Amino acid sequence: MKRCSKCKASKSTSEFNKNRRREDGLDLWCRNCVKQNHSSYYARNRLKVIESTKAKRDPRRHKDLHLQRSYDMTIDQYEALVEQQNGRCAICKKRVTKDSRGRTFAVDHCHQCFRLRGLLCTKCNLAIGLLEDDPTIMQAAIRHVRCCPKEVLDTIGIA
Secondary structure, eight states: OEEOTTTOOEEOGGGEEEOTTSTTSEEEEEHHHHHHHHHHHHHHSHHHHHHHHHHHHOHHHHHHHHHHHHHSOOHHHHHHHHHHTTTBOTTTOOBOOOOTTSOOOEEEEOTTTOOEEEEEOHHHHHHHHHTTTOHHHHHHHHHHHHSOHHHHHHHTTOO
16 A cells, blocks of 8 residues: 555555556555646647657657757757758767767767757767867877877787
C-alpha cells in the first residue's frame, strides 16, 4: 500500500507508475491523479501542447528549439555559421556530412563562459571533450604525435 500525495488516498502499489528516481521506485501520485493532471493541463494549454507537438514533428523547428535552449542561438544563426565555415569543421576543415546518428555539426562552446567557438565534426568534438578542453593536455598530445617514432624507440632502448 502507498499513499497518493495528490488525492491522499491509500492505494495498492500497482496503481502507481514506476519512477526510478524515487526511493521506493514509484511516482508520488497515483495513475488516476496523473491522468487528471494531464487532462487539466491539456485543457488549459491546448495551443501550447499542439505547437510543441508540431515542433517535435518538424526537424528544423526541433533543431531551432534545441539550439535556442542549449546555446542561445537560432537556426538562422546556426546556418549562417555553417555557411561562414563553408560546411567544414572549424578544426580539421573536412566537409561535414551526417554521422551514423544523423547529426551534422556539434556546436562547440567554452564550458566556463559558454561562448561559442565554432562548429565541429563529431570526431573533433569528441577529441576535445576527451582531452577535457584543456590546452595543456592538447599541447602534450601534439608533442606526442609529432615525436619521431625512432626517438621514442631510442628512449626505451628498442632501436
